[in-house]
Amino acid sequence: MTEELDLLIEGKIYSNGEIVEAYLGVVDGKVAGIWISGTFKYREKRALESKEVALPGMMDIHVHMRGLEQSYKEDWFSGTEAALRGGVTAILDMPNNKPWIRDENTLMRKMEEAKNMALVDYGFYLGVPRSAGELDKVKDFVVGIKIYPDEISDYLDPILQRAKELGLFRIFHAEVEGDEVKGIRTVMKFIEKYGGHITHVSSAEGVRLLLSAKSQGIEVSMDTCPHYIWLTERDIDWRGYVRPRIKSSMDMTVIKSSVKSCLFDAISTDHAPHTEEEKKGGATGIPGLETALPLLFTSVYKGEFPLKAIDLYSRNPADIFGVKKGCFLPGNDADIVIYDYSDRRKIRGSDFSSKAKFTPFEGFEVVGRVSSVYIRGVLALDEGDLKVSRGFGKPIVRGKSFHFE
């Protein structure tokens, strides 16, 4: 290969659920390929340390960047800095802002903030709009719609129908009166008709219902979050209040085992920052972007999860949304996380870049840290130093995956 590369990374590379010693090449911001050996021409080379591994950039399909009137909780700069430091190079942001994002005009306000402030790539969900027609106006700017528990009514039918026709993702928070199982049973009536995704699944019975639905051919996918994988209700205090609530050790066992067996389609964080005062006052939601990958990596490192579990937070989300990221396939965006696993450390909320400097994982020991991150081939984080400035993040592009003509 005599073409000149912009960047050549030599060392341990994660691909196809394995780690191999190889070369990863980047040209024009895209993955050029992975190669086992040879002599390359390149403008820049990075030889990884023996305890560094190149992972694809993670993609988080459920985050709350806040901003607008809630910028005191988090804004598009602090939130995406948290993402970057967590090895997350693409995020999908929820619409429950103040004001709620249900129409084109409000969406434009949020898009403007993201455009000016984001450090990583991003997409938006629209809230349930007043009419299906609103979807046509915003279809090029959103990846899907988010449906909250109190929005479940027959009113949704034409909206879900139109969303499906437009290729917009339908993602549900499934809880009724705090009961996830009731919530799933309720939203399944819509998912059976239009297909959809249930986010932050937290209970053993929820997993059982959804695996059953999948095996019956219903077009449903699901994700869970780190706080359901590694925490039980006995492990938490005010820092762990979240909806759905963190449940029993039996529930955690099923969630964790289902991640291990890759029965989930994805992991997301539901990164949802508040001030410490709000949080202590009972606000639900916890920041997660800076802890998800270290926690996941640690379970993989210890052999609790197979290597391919990394896909749940990278390749799979990208695959679900048809985004050319998430794995080192030639032609994909060169989003690369250099993960340094040379030491162990304790998670400290006070270290966060998120404005929310608390975490239910406070004091948890994890293996390693994100040392550097490339986004679209550009070094965005270098040994912990920010190398790009606000506005570097771009809207994600949903390209169709390959189809036979």
Add this chain to the structure above:
Amino acid sequence: MTEELDLLIEGKIYSNGEIVEAYLGVVDGKVAGIWISGTFKYREKRALESKEVALPGMMDIHVHMRGLEQSYKEDWFSGTEAALRGGVTAILDMPNNKPWIRDENTLMRKMEEAKNMALVDYGFYLGVPRSAGELDKVKDFVVGIKIYPDEISDYLDPILQRAKELGLFRIFHAEVEGDEVKGIRTVMKFIEKYGGHITHVSSAEGVRLLLSAKSQGIEVSMDTCPHYIWLTERDIDWRGYVRPRIKSSMDMTVIKSSVKSCLFDAISTDHAPHTEEEKKGGATGIPGLETALPLLFTSVYKGEFPLKAIDLYSRNPADIFGVKKGCFLPGNDADIVIYDYSDRRKIRGSDFSSKAKFTPFEGFEVVGRVSSVYIRGVLALDEGDLKVSRGFGKPIVRGKSFHFE
């Protein structure tokens, strides 16, 4: 990359659940890498046609090559020719031969036949031996042990224990009195203790039980076969008799949907040839090696399955056994199937290379065919012509996948 390649393939390449236009390089029988563009030095180049795609060689973890006293049904030449023509470059062979393979001496006889006759790479399961000690003698020559329904007894405990210690796979045929659900409940007592795999899962309730077991953290994996994915009891005559029997359309829906959602760990064929006379006389078992990939490809082509379903018959089996095959990861064996999807054709048992020239899929229309196959970088099948001779196939090597030190 200035190194000289032995082979360069240019065109549509399957990797990471996607198909990309790229270059696939081969050096010394191994995958050198996949690259998006550039100028390569190579000894031989193959530019794929517009309706050809390079897939990894398939790996079938459940076949019956027969041989020994049953060579009239199939032998290691005819059976591996069937594999090769079906795009299957590695097979794992069952021990219910005549004589049954339960000890080192009988195994050696079979190994000799395979060594002299095989066209594709292979591994063996041992039958349940008389004592656990037998496992130590054969551990380097077998990939695991196969447990049949009438062998389920407490006698198994020390054998399964030792198999687990030696890293030998425990694969179960789970049926009691023709009842798969009873069978699964029975073998789960052992799998809960030692872990294991249930092969040819055929029923909706079987899938439900096994998904539940997985989500509870039990170390269990499972595969199903093409005849449970695409056939119901109403579709078959004498050609479709098999154990477990092909079941209702409700069962088929669940099996098929679970393949679509990649809830199975693998697809296998349970390729089990008989003479037509035996078959008409009620012998159970059907040949499958020449139809599995075309059927799977057809469902992927039509969009019934996602592209990544290809992994179920390639990357996943290789991953389960720690074999460096099954995907185009640098350093893996260069097992490459050139699949030509330019036309449709009907499956005809009379076209088979297997000695068993019947199939329950007789007359099924499939998209395309395996046109060429490379094994370890060597062109073994070229536009339908055999290019290697008996004995080309080699024992598979189970290399450890990457582990963090």
